[in-house]
Amino acid sequence: MTYNFNDIEKKWQDYWAKNETFKASNTSDQPKYYVLDMFPYPSGAGLHVGHPLGYIASDIYARYKRHKGFNVLHPQGYDSFGLPAEQYAIQTGQHPAVTTEANIKTYRRQLDQIGFSFDWSREVRTSNPEYYKWTQWIFIQLFESWYNNDSNKAEHIDTLVEKFVSKGNVTINAACDDNIEPFTAEEWNNYTSEEQQSILLKYRLTYLAETEVNWCPALGTVLANDEIVNGVSERGGHPVVRKKMTQWSMRISAYAERLLQGLDTIDWTDALKDIQKNWIGKSVGASVTFNVNGHDDVIDVFTTRPDTIFGVSFMTLAPEHELVSKITTAEQKEAVEAYIEKTAKRSERDRMADVKTISGVFTGAYAEHPFSKEPIPIWIGDYVLASYGTGAVMAVPCGDQRDYDFAKHFDIARPNIFEGVDISEEAYASKDNVKIANSDFLNGLAYKKASKLAIYQLEQLGQGEGKTNYRLRDAVFSRQRYWGEPFPVYYVNDKPQMIDAAHLPIRLPEVEKYLPTEEGEPPLGRADVWAWCTESNSVVSNDKINNTTIHPLELNTMPGWAGSSWYFFRYMEDTANRDGVFASEDALKYWENVDLYIGGSEHATGHLLYSRFWVKLLKDRGYVNVEEPFKKLINQGMILGTSAFPMVLILNVDPKVKYSKEFESDFLEDLTYLANVQSQNYFLSKDLSKQFHKAIKLEQIESEFLKGSITNWLDNLLDFEQFKFLSKTDLTIKCEPVELHIPIDCVELDDSINFDSLNNSALYYLHNKEYSFLKNEKGKFITERVPEKMSKSKYNVVNPDSIVADYGADSLRLYEMFLGPLEQYKPWNTAGITGVHNFLKKLWKLYHQGDDINKDNPDYYLHNPSTDDVYSAGKVVKRGFGVNDAEPTKDNLKTLHKTIKKVQEDIENFSFNTSVSTFMIAVNELTQQKCTSKAILEPLLVLISPYAPHIAEELYSKLGHTESISTAAFPKFEASYLVESSKKYPISFNGKMRFTLELPMDMSKDDIEKTVMAHEKTIAQLEGRTPKKVIVVPGKIVNIVG
């Protein structure tokens, strides 16, 4: 009976859908387990084989947990707001909602055919108003919160107002803007409502402020720091410039310490934790205040090395520092202004790319050293960043390489304050193994004590204190785009007002075009019905705006990460009960947080940080019970495509010829270049090119066939005017792959080109030129396969649809796991899938040994014998489903139980690739053993079912079960079946294994040694030498030294 995977898979996918097999319940006696994938953005291109990798892994885990008796929540949904749909809308005029809906349909079809055990009844879409209603609601909670550093949590803004009313703001320890003026309770109570609102905005966890943002002109929007890669936009690679704009920001910096501390409580990889740690960038040190000579102004700096305070020989301010214009002397004014202008022109990218150039200007002003009272020259330099710390540094050349280089370049003093350290060549930046010298009261102390004492003395002077700084910046939250969540915000006299939660959602308005307006306003500026009426509490037409009851609405939308920062809570609630809550208290209490989260590491500083931030806020405000969203996180690696390249001839003029003829060297280079350009048209099948990986001459070619073809090519080539005086024998020939992407659809499994499909391909570059493909003796042209990122532009995208059609979903699932460790990057090569596909056929066969054996065993479970034809060994034989009640043999049991052990360990270690090998070994062994015993073959199916659920269901039902296999108990491992009575000992000589010897397990150490030493092979090995030492490790190894 043949393995009809297409029929079987369709059958069970329908069964699961119809019976809601994977619907999770919010009430259960079983322990809960929540397995989540990072939900996809439904792009127009659909899925390629790389996308399901993480979904397959999480699905295996979810299915395994069900077998283990857990109530599993394994949902899926769509991150359906985003830039590509909007860019497409701009180009085609189609509403993003329409294209998004179409894309989701494709995604759903593709996901369904892979057989995931998702509970689709709980699906979420971030662009659905019923969903983004709650994103807007959370935004309001952020607006109505402030961060109390004393209680170390966010509180409702009312508690802050209460404090202001009774005590003013001087005793408040809050995360807030830097430019806060102190006021008393009395002053607060006398402020106008508008003044109060302005002040509160500086404390809210989301606030409107003029900030320097990353503006991307090409996309017409601002970008967050994590959306910029190497100075260009992550999407599209467009340049980014700095620009001041009024924007909503998220005060994530308030949570810096908790975000850092929380990492210790979660099970993520160290790599990922390190990325977040670096991004948060905590540094502990001190803030020091320097008086400026001749001015009332002071300069605050942050330093991590207060112990080196006596090593300061100058100060550097960022060119943008506010004091620069104030303190610059008349003589230096011109130079300073010129420098500021020059640095302002340099883009952020230039500044980044060019780290080595030292530049700066003296301001002419001096600061006063807090202890020695010596004058310290104040410089400006663009190595100091305005956005970090206070935008000013105290420069200590002996302890910091940048300060050292700067001082050396401008010939500033470099005093040495380290005992016995040579700083003539470079700074000594280490904090360890050094004592402070030439530093008054700090002399002889090491870093820790000196720092502490320096801070204490600074505090006595009122010129400093201990301080901790974080690199983490507040996150810009406004986007000048259409396809995102609208803010629930309207403006009264330019002051933002929240719309009452009762009136949410505020739906995205219709616009004619998705581009910014002519005035440079965001696309929502084009909406005609986009004003808020405070009487009817509804969105009304713009022309009704009267600024008394009807006000303009916010024109920005929220960024992509808004909707994804809380979606994992939405899944917890049944769709039917989602109306009045983002998730009910009971649901949140039952499911808590995600037990296992699988997704790509590219979200390390975006989604994964912002979600943690929002969860902490929701917890502080009492809406959820957990501090962290994702208990355990695994990053799946990327599956790379394998591009197919032809081998191309590389021609060079033989060096000997170069010198024998009198060429000018330039001319010769041109000639070589030209020869290569011309030869790019000549392709060689890979198997023919082997001789040419080193440069050889024409006459050295071994095959006559090749020599003839290449001679022909060279004749054509040398026909050009420029080559007239060169002969074929002056050239050397080499072969290399050339980056000419042969579309992967036109490449067969043996890497040969299918010229029929290639000629029908729409690729212009393959038709434009006169290419010559030299095929091998079999008439095939073999390409070189090179791993590269899968992308449309590289023509190397493999679609799972075709894989499922040709080999089935179970094969796809197994193969994706078989490729290698989950976390690793690995190339996809469709040819390899035959290995796992054959395995499934063998598995099928193992359960269909019916007819042959049926003759002597009457107890067979035969199903549909009429269709059980199989063609085997040249004959058509009847093969029925053949599993019986035969007593399992010792070998059967051993195979089964070592498989149980290994597979269980593998799944728990997320080592799915090794499980697949284990299954192969088990099936090979059981086939060898001709096992037909139900006691073995039934538990085996449960082991395999998380990986290949369709075939497992089918065979399980054939065993007579009417229920799905999905909740069958995972087989229990019995160690007793694996106990061996003897061991095949490897016998080593000086650590090298020479032969093996089977000995009883219970043989004593002495007896083993005696037996081994008496063995003829040992005697032969020793050739009469007496061994110095014999190492016997019972149950492991014997090693004879000497």
Add this chain to the structure above:
RNA sequence: GCUGAAGUGGUGGAAUUGGUAGACACGUUGGACUUAAAAUCCAAUGUCCAUUAGGACGUACGGGUUCAAGUCCCGUCUUCAGUACCA
């Protein structure tokens, strides 16, 4: 530059605490079956030397610890990822 991960056959990759390196597959070669192809089955397959028996070498490179190192330690190189003057 700094931080992190990784380097094993022609390819993807195994080797759990130091104990038989290359499991399991792909590919390749040869064979069986077939009119033929496909499918299936069998055998060989790290490199080198040797007719065989067998031997030498082998986990990026150079050292070290150990009876024994892919695994532990020191140094070097390469690749990938993150970060980029963070005071």
